[in-house]
Amino acid sequence: MTQVSRRKATGLIGVALAMFTVAPTQAAALDTVSAKKLVDALVGEINRVIASGKSEQAMYKDFNRIFAKYGDTSYIAAYAMGNDGRRASGAQKKKFSAEFQTYISRKYGARFREFIGGRLEVKSVRPVKSWFEVTTTAFLRGEAPFTVTFLVSNRTGRDKFFNMFIEGINLLLTERTEIGAMIDRRGGNLDKMIADLRTAK
Amino acid sequence: MFKNLLLVGVVTLMTSIWTRFALLLALAALVSGCAQPGSGQIEGDVFDPYEANNRQTHELNRALDKVLVRPVGVGYTTIVPDDLEASIGNFASNLSLPSTIVNNLLQGNVEGAFRNSMRFVFNSTLGFGGLFDVAGDFEINEIGGDFGQTLYVWGVPEGAYIELPIVGPSTERAAVGRAVDLFTNPLSYVLPNPDKYIGTAAGVASKVGDRVRYAETVDSVLYNSADSYSQARGIYMQNRRFQLGDGDAAEEINPFDLNTEGF
Numbered sequence: 001m002t003q004v005s006r007r008k009a010t011g012l013i014g015v016a017l018a019m020f021t022v023a024p025t026q027a028a029a030l031d032t033v034s035a036k037k038l039v040d041a042l043v044g045e046i047n048r049v050i051a052s053g054k055s056e057q058a059m060y061k062d063f064n065r066i067f068a069k070y071g072d073t074s075y076i077a078a079y080a081m082g083n084d085g086r087r088a089s090g091a092q093k094k095k096f097s098a099e100f101q102t103y104i105s106r107k108y109g110a111r112f113r114e115f116i117g118g119r120l121e122v123k124s125v126r127p128v129k130s131w132f133e134v135t136t137t138a139f140l141r142g143e144a145p146f147t148v149t150f151l152v153s154n155r156t157g158r159d160k161f162f163n164m165f166i167e168g169i170n171l172l173l174t175e176r177t178e179i180g181a182m183i184d185r186r187g188g189n190l191d192k193m194i195a196d197l198r199t200a201k
Numbered sequence: 202m203f204k205n206l207l208l209v210g211v212v213t214l215m216t217s218i219w220t221r222f223a224l225l226l227a228l229a230a231l232v233s234g235c236a237q238p239g240s241g242q243i244e245g246d247v248f249d250p251y252e253a254n255n256r257q258t259h260e261l262n263r264a265l266d267k268v269l270v271r272p273v274g275v276g277y278t279t280i281v282p283d284d285l286e287a288s289i290g291n292f293a294s295n296l297s298l299p300s301t302i303v304n305n306l307l308q309g310n311v312e313g314a315f316r317n318s319m320r321f322v323f324n325s326t327l328g329f330g331g332l333f334d335v336a337g338d339f340e341i342n343e344i345g346g347d348f349g350q351t352l353y354v355w356g357v358p359e360g361a362y363i364e365l366p367i368v369g370p371s372t373e374r375a376a377v378g379r380a381v382d383l384f385t386n387p388l389s390y391v392l393p394n395p396d397k398y399i400g401t402a403a404g405v406a407s408k409v410g411d412r413v414r415y416a417e418t419v420d421s422v423l424y425n426s427a428d429s430y431s432q433a434r435g436i437y438m439q440n441r442r443f444q445l446g447d448g449d450a451a452e453e454i455n456p457f458d459l460n461t462e463g464f
Binding site for chain 1 (some may be wrong): 338
């Protein structure tokens, strides 16, 4: 019991801190309980899709839906485009966001097959600046357990994850490197990069 | 059995004293030899003054993976049943534990050394010579330790990023650690000549098996990314610093600061 109330207390402190640093118009307050709830639900949905035995294409569709539902997709897309985002037109940004979302679902959906038979367990939640860090442990068959961390914020007014770390590897940073390299390879041509994202793996 | 373990213990102690000695020498060489980032270098960023050479090695490694490692790995996992493959992996990792324990001790990580020793004893006995990870079932998991990490704990700077032939991404500090780790496994001093290579062979086999296990991920980095060199470099550096406890995942830009308008 004391454990729970202590956790709640830390959550409240986190919220109080967030109130100071964040614009007071924040709708739903985020705390450790709701951050954990979000990751639990996300992990549950991913596990269900993996276990469903659907075709690869159908799985990617499901992952796309899950990503849109639980992820702060506009933040993730804006971060991935980095400084190049500043010279992108409104139409380019919009097109990029949509293409990037399916690219991520396809790329990471393929990865999740390596997780078949495994499971993610939420271990701890802690407030960091204006967001929450949810630490989970991945248990894979024949593999030492490793850490997967989700960062959750309510920037959009709803709880969404905006980054993920697998054993310290930052998903956003990795994708920013990738998109940056794609743009460089195409002589800085954003339209070409966006078009090629459709087939990128 | 007990006599052997005792012997391992004594040798462990002796090598740790011996390595400390060798280390003073290595350290002196390192501190003067490691490339140091200039003052303009941002901390936490990757220091890569040998990029041109590294990229050549990267191409070599990619070619090697394509013609050798990947096909051999596919053959290995097709022929060897999954359970046996897992046992080979367990066996190899169990044999490398004494080296990990030496490094735990060199780092002053007594708890890690204790946990790993428990693992070693459990898996060597109840796990039939390390074929089964019994300790893992009781959540006694390995606390990693290598000599590169020991150098980090001792305050040696990371040095420049280097991509080594065959081995792949590394830093100068980690590379020196790898070289020293060839000598930190007490078992290599205890086991008779042909036997000690069984561990090495099992280690290589399990690495090759891992190549296929994570085929999607490795392929995605090596063959599908727009710039596989910088992608491999970034991934290695982040993961290595995470393992060392150097840097914090919380050092994230504030999501409320980024302009997401239009996305």
